[in-house]
Amino acid sequence: MIANRGMKQVKTGVRLTIVYVLLVALALFMMGPFLWLLSVSLMPGKNVFANPPAILPTFIDFDNYVKVWQFMNFPKYIYNTVVITVLGVVTNVVLSSLTAYPLATFRFKGRDLVFTLLVATMIIPSSTAMIVHYLTIQSLHLTGSFLGVVLPSAVSVFNIFLMRQTFLGIPSDVRDSGKMDGASEFRIWLQLILPLVKPAIAVISLLEMMAFWNNFLWPIVVLDDPQKYPLAAALTFLNGQFSYNFGWIAAGTMISVLPIIIVFLFTQRYYMEGMAGAIKG
Amino acid sequence: MYKWMRSESFTAWAFMAPGLLVVAVFVFWPIIYGIPLSFTDYSVISETHYVGVDNFVNAFKDHNFIISLWNSLLYVIVVPIIQILSILMAILVNGKIPGVKFFRTAYYIPVVTSMVAVALIWSWLLSNNGVVNFLLIKVGIISDQVSWLATSNTALFVLMFITMWKGLGYYMMLYLAGLQGIPSDLYEAARVDGASRLRLILNITIPLLRPHILFCTLISLMGAIRVFDEVYILTKGGPGTSTLTSSVYIFQKGLEQFNFGYASALGLIVSVIIAVFSVLVFRFNRKGGVNPY
Numbered sequence: 406m407i408a409n410r411g412m413k414q415v416k417t418g419v420r421l422t423i424v425y426v427l428l429v430a431l432a433l434f435m436m437g438p439f440l441w442l443l444s445v446s447l448m449p450g451k452n453v454f455a456n457p458p459a460i461l462p463t464f465i466d467f468d469n470y471v472k473v474w475q476f477m478n479f480p481k482y483i484y485n486t487v488v489i490t491v492l493g494v495v496t497n498v499v500l501s502s503l504t505a506y507p508l509a510t511f512r513f514k515g516r517d518l519v520f521t522l523l524v525a526t527m528i529i530p531s532s533t534a535m536i537v538h539y540l541t542i543q544s545l546h547l548t549g550s551f552l553g554v555v556l557p558s559a560v561s562v563f564n565i566f567l568m569r570q571t572f573l574g575i576p577s578d579v580r581d582s583g584k585m586d587g588a589s590e591f592r593i594w595l596q597l598i599l600p601l602v603k604p605a606i607a608v609i610s611l612l613e614m615m616a617f618w619n620n621f622l623w624p625i626v627v628l629d630d631p632q633k634y635p636l637a638a639a640l641t642f643l644n645g646q647f648s649y650n651f652g653w654i655a656a657g658t659m660i661s662v663l664p665i666i667i668v669f670l671f672t673q674r675y676y677m678e679g680m681a682g683a684i685k686g
Numbered sequence: 687m688y689k690w691m692r693s694e695s696f697t698a699w700a701f702m703a704p705g706l707l708v709v710a711v712f713v714f715w716p717i718i719y720g721i722p723l724s725f726t727d728y729s730v731i732s733e734t735h736y737v738g739v740d741n742f743v744n745a746f747k748d749h750n751f752i753i754s755l756w757n758s759l760l761y762v763i764v765v766p767i768i769q770i771l772s773i774l775m776a777i778l779v780n781g782k783i784p785g786v787k788f789f790r791t792a793y794y795i796p797v798v799t800s801m802v803a804v805a806l807i808w809s810w811l812l813s814n815n816g817v818v819n820f821l822l823i824k825v826g827i828i829s830d831q832v833s834w835l836a837t838s839n840t841a842l843f844v845l846m847f848i849t850m851w852k853g854l855g856y857y858m859m860l861y862l863a864g865l866q867g868i869p870s871d872l873y874e875a876a877r878v879d880g881a882s883r884l885r886l887i888l889n890i891t892i893p894l895l896r897p898h899i900l901f902c903t904l905i906s907l908m909g910a911i912r913v914f915d916e917v918y919i920l921t922k923g924g925p926g927t928s929t930l931t932s933s934v935y936i937f938q939k940g941l942e943q944f945n946f947g948y949a950s951a952l953g954l955i956v957s958v959i960i961a962v963f964s965v966l967v968f969r970f971n972r973k974g975g976v977n978p979y
Binding site for chain 2: 421424425427428431432434435436438439441442453454457458496500501503504506507508511512513514516519522523526533534535536537538539540541556557558559560562565590591594615618619621622626637638640641651654658661662665666669670673677
């Protein structure tokens with residue numbers, strides 16, 4: 406008996422070791438490139454193609470960050486990115502929770518039709534969308550504006566789904582009690598219902614924040630003036646500008662990537678839960 | 687206030703109006719408008735004519751378009767690889783062992799960073815004097831430096847690798863959500879019956895993950911056929927046409943050469959192909975092609 410238990414312990418020990426070795430190896434594979442970039446950005450004058458490559462920095466100097474910050478007018482690009490991202494997040498949260506609410510709780514003619522049409526758009530792909538979006542934005546005279554950048558993705562069908570799924574989980578008593586007190590439907594939605602779906606709102610905010618922060622192509626298409634570019638778009642520009650100043654490019658890239666990683670680290674719990682909820686919906 | 691304004695129906699439409707307007711203009715309209723557009727020679731510069739099916743006829747004579755379609759289909763190879771690896775990763779991080787949350791987060795970092803940054807890092811890592819060549823030569827897998835992204839034989843596969851690297855964490859998370867929904871007594875019962883670990887995975891985990899596998903395969907499939915960002919940033923379709931995918935080609939025709947009519951026709955063809963693929967995945971899954979039963 407005792408020998409048996411000992412064997413078992415050794416077995417779990419071995420298994421646990423294997424699991425940790427795999428976990429660490431994978432972590433190196435997924436994080437290594439970022440750590441390497443970080444270390445390149447912290448070592449001015451160090452060649453990216455140094456042999457052997459530097460995964461961990463041997464010295465730390467923020468010179469690259471200071472220089473690239475001065476050279477590239479980062480405050481301007483960060484401002485652009487923040488405006489576009491905030492605008493995108495707000496429109497998505499407001500529009501998707503407005504649209505999804507009646508779909509989940511009201512009874513009215515055409516509800517099923519609206520819902521079916523929305524489902525259909527998720528299955529039908531639209532490769533030409535960007536071309537038509539460009540024409541639409543042009544005819545609305547919004548080329549060159551942040552509104553033109555945000556509008557095509559101001560609300561996504563996916564988000565409407567996610568909100569509808571969440572609203573379905575709220576008992577109808579909430580709405581009934583609001584009606585009893587004589588509140589309008591809008592006030593019920595704003596003051597009684599919305600506070601109950603904060604987690605879902607957090608998920609949509611995060612998803613959209615990442616999407617808008619990282620988007621580079623559509624802003625380049627719509628914005629004619631590179632001074633209006635968000636960070637991701639400006640970075641492609643930075644690469645072309647001084648293709649051999651690796652330290653600067655590395656520092657610039659780190660500056661653009663860090664905010665979103667930090668936000669993710671602080672909000673990941675909501676995010677993971679939301680992802681799990683989304684697939685059930 | 688009029689009586690009809692107080693009806694539930696009116697309120698419902700009032701709530702939905704702003705959102706549905708945006709959806710109508712930016713989701714429905716591109717689908718609808720793309721169809722007539724593809725029968726014209728619309729370009730910003732000159733007058734527009736109705737050209738019948740010319741665009742479609744030209745598309746199938748267009749050597750580059752055929753190559754781009756082929757490359758997009760070839761890209762689908764990455765889909766099953768991503769699914770298998772991310773399911774294994776999800777199983778790995780599903781255990782309740784200390785520090786596992788840290789690893790979940792670490793694997794997710796590539797997902798939240800922009801493709802611009804990811805592409806930049808990998809373009810450096812993969813260049814002639816880069817880290818990848820250094821390591822591979824050191825280990826002895828290759829003897830000479832390879833220009834991974836500038837060689838037509840390797841470029842497309844390297845792009846697939848980058849797509850995979852950036853996407854693994856995303857699918858891992860979705861599968862992890864699925865794994866955590868599987869009641870643990872199922873495993874215990876099977877273990878009492880003396881089932882091996884592999885058996886548990888094949889006979890319990892995979893069948894119960896089926897809805898997740900369907901969902902993930904579909905989104906990853908659409909992503910693969912429509913792959914754009916990494917290709918556009920890293921190779922722009924080159925060297926030659928070796929990494930020219932259909933989305934990149936459509937973008938070049940449409941928004942770089944302003945040949946909107948032709949680009950719309952190409953887009954329509956790709957859309958039909960994606961729709962067919964989606965239906966196939968649904969069929970395949972319903973028949974149980976993915977699970978061992």
